[in-house]
Amino acid sequence: MARRTGAHSPWRRPVPRAHALAATGLALTLGLALGLWPEAHSISEEGTELADPAPEVIPAPSPLSATPSAALTSIPAVPEPSPWRSLTVRPGESLARIFQREGISARALAALMASGALAKRLADLRPGDQLELREENGTLLGFRFRPSRLETLTFTRDSEDASRFGAEQELRSPTVTERTAQVVIEDALFLAAQKAGLDDRLALALAEIFQWDIDFVLDIRRSDRFELLYEEQSLDGEVIGTGAILAARFVNRGEVFEAVRYEDSAGNGSYYTPEGRSLRKAFLRAPVQFTRISSNFNLRRKHPLWNTARPHRGIDYAAPTGTPVVAAGDGKVVKATRNAPSGNYVVLQHGERYQTKYLHLSRFAKSLKAGRRVKQGQVIGYVGSTGWATGPHLHYEFLVGGAHQNPRTVALPKADPIAPEAKADFTRLALARLAALPSAQRLALNGTKPARHETP
Ligand SMILES: [Zn+2]
Numbered sequence: 001m002a003r004r005t006g007a008h009s010p011w012r013r014p015v016p017r018a019h020a021l022a023a024t025g026l027a028l029t030l031g032l033a034l035g036l037w038p039e040a041h042s043i044s045e046e047g048t049e050l051a052d053p054a055p056e057v058i059p060a061p062s063p064l065s066a067t068p069s070a071a072l073t074s075i076p077a078v079p080e081p082s083p084w085r086s087l088t089v090r091p092g093e094s095l096a097r098i099f100q101r102e103g104i105s106a107r108a109l110a111a112l113m114a115s116g117a118l119a120k121r122l123a124d125l126r127p128g129d130q131l132e133l134r135e136e137n138g139t140l141l142g143f144r145f146r147p148s149r150l151e152t153l154t155f156t157r158d159s160e161d162a163s164r165f166g167a168e169q170e171l172r173s174p175t176v177t178e179r180t181a182q183v184v185i186e187d188a189l190f191l192a193a194q195k196a197g198l199d200d201r202l203a204l205a206l207a208e209i210f211q212w213d214i215d216f217v218l219d220i221r222r223s224d225r226f227e228l229l230y231e232e233q234s235l236d237g238e239v240i241g242t243g244a245i246l247a248a249r250f251v252n253r254g255e256v257f258e259a260v261r262y263e264d265s266a267g268n269g270s271y272y273t274p275e276g277r278s279l280r281k282a283f284l285r286a287p288v289q290f291t292r293i294s295s296n297f298n299l300r301r302k303h304p305l306w307n308t309a310r311p312h313r314g315i316d317y318a319a320p321t322g323t324p325v326v327a328a329g330d331g332k333v334v335k336a337t338r339n340a341p342s343g344n345y346v347v348l349q350h351g352e353r354y355q356t357k358y359l360h361l362s363r364f365a366k367s368l369k370a371g372r373r374v375k376q377g378q379v380i381g382y383v384g385s386t387g388w389a390t391g392p393h394l395h396y397e398f399l400v401g402g403a404h405q406n407p408r409t410v411a412l413p414k415a416d417p418i419a420p421e422a423k424a425d426f427t428r429l430a431l432a433r434l435a436a437l438p439s440a441q442r443l444a445l446n447g448t449k450p451a452r453h454e455t456p
C-alpha cells in the first residue's frame with residue numbers, strides 16, 4: 001500500500017542562484033559609472049567624437065552616488081579606488097562570522113546592519129553566495145550582495161559621515177520570451193517534465209493550475225499529455241528561469257482541460273477556461289500535497305477503492321507518513337480528535353451542505369482545533385497509519401447533506417466566471433494563446449504528427 005517516498009523531491013530543490021564574479025562586478029560598476037555620464041561621450045555637431053575621460057580617473061565606484069560634475073572636476077586628484085574583492089559564503093557562516101574571518105571590524109558590521117531595511121536581507125545568506133567587498137587600509141568602504149541575478153544590494157560608506165553606510169538596491173528586468181512545450185507522460189508528471197527539459201517549477205505551476213480538476217496523486221495515466229505556452233526569462237543572453245504559464249492544455253485519461261492566464265488591472269494572474277470560467281473551485285481534487293508524493297507511483301494500478309466489495313466510503317491516498325494533508329476547501333473544523341478505527345481524524349464543515357473527513361493522520365497541524373476556520377489548501381495534518389490502517393495512507397471522505405458521495409463524480413458549484421467587462425479582452429487573448437500551443441500550430445501545418453517530446 002505504501003509507496004516509496006521521494007526523499008530527494010526534485011521540485012523542492014531551491015532554484016540555483018548564480019552570481020557574477022568580482023571582475024564582472026567591477027566591469028558593471030564601470031559600465032554604470034559611464035552610463036551615468038552621458039555627456040562624457042557625446043558627439044559634436046561636426047560628428048567628431050569628443051575625447052573620453054580615461055577610465056582610470058573615474059572616482060570611487062559608488063556609481064549611484066557619484067555625480068557626473070563631481071567626477072569631471074576631480075579628474076586629476078582622485079587615486080584609483082581599491083578594487084572589489086569577492087568571497088564565498090561557507091556552510092554555517094553568518095555575516096558576522098565572515099567579517100571576523102576577513103578581519104573587518106565589528107563596528108563596520110554594526111554600521112552596515114544599521115543602514116536600513118535592505119541590510120535585513122543580509123540575514124538570508126546561504127552557503128555558496130558570492131559577496132563582494134571593498135576596503136582601504138582595513139576600513140570597509142563598500143559591500144555588495146546579489147540575492148539573485150536580477151538584484152544587487154550595494155552598501156557604501158557615507159562620504160560625509162564615515163560612521164554610516166548608505167544602501168542601494170539595483171533591480172534588473174529579464175528579457176521575456178514566449179516558449180512552448182509538448183510533453184507525453186510515460187511515467188510521472190515531474191519525470192516527464194524533466195525529460196522534456198522543463199524545470200520543476202514549471203511542472204509544479206502546471207499541476208497547481210489544474211489541481212481543482214485533476215487528481216495528480218491518483219489520476220495521472222501513461223500517455224496523458226500536456227502542452228504549455230510559457231514565459232522564459234533570460235539575462236544577457238543566458239536563460240535564467242521561467243516565468244508564468246500563459247496557456248496550458250492537459251489531456252488526462254482522454255479528457256481535455258484547458259487554461260488561459262488572465263491578469264487583472266493590478267497584475268494578479270488567474271487561470272480561466274477558454275469560456276472564461278475560473279479554474280478555482282470550492283474543492284481541491286486531492287487533499288494531499290501531491291508534490292511530496294513519490295513521482296514513481298504506479299501508473300498501472302487499479303482505480304482507488306470506491307464502491308468495491310469491501311464497504312468503503314472514501315478514497316485512499318497512499319502516501320509516506322508525514323505527507324501534508326490539506327483542507328479540500330474553505331471551512332470550519334468540526335472535529336480534530338481520535339478514535340479506535342479512524343485514529344487521528346479531522347472533520348471539516350464547508351457551508352451548509354458539505355463535509356470532508358480525513359482519517360489515520362499521524363498528527364494534526366499545529367493549533368488545529370474544533371471551531372477554527374481553515375482555508376483551502378491549508379495544511380491540517382499529516383499522513384499516518386493511526387487507527388485501523390494497514391499502512392500509511394489518507395482515507396478521505398466527502399459528504400453532501402450528510403450522505404457519502406464520490407467527490408470525483410459529485411456535482412459541485414460552478415466556478416466564478418471572468419468579470420463581464422473583461423470578457424471580450426479575455427476571449428481575444430484566450431484564442432491567441434491557445435492557438436500558440438504546439439498541437440494547434442501543428443494542426444494548422446496540415447496535421448503533421450506531433451513530436452512526443454518537444455523541448456523549447
Ligand atoms: Zn480508506
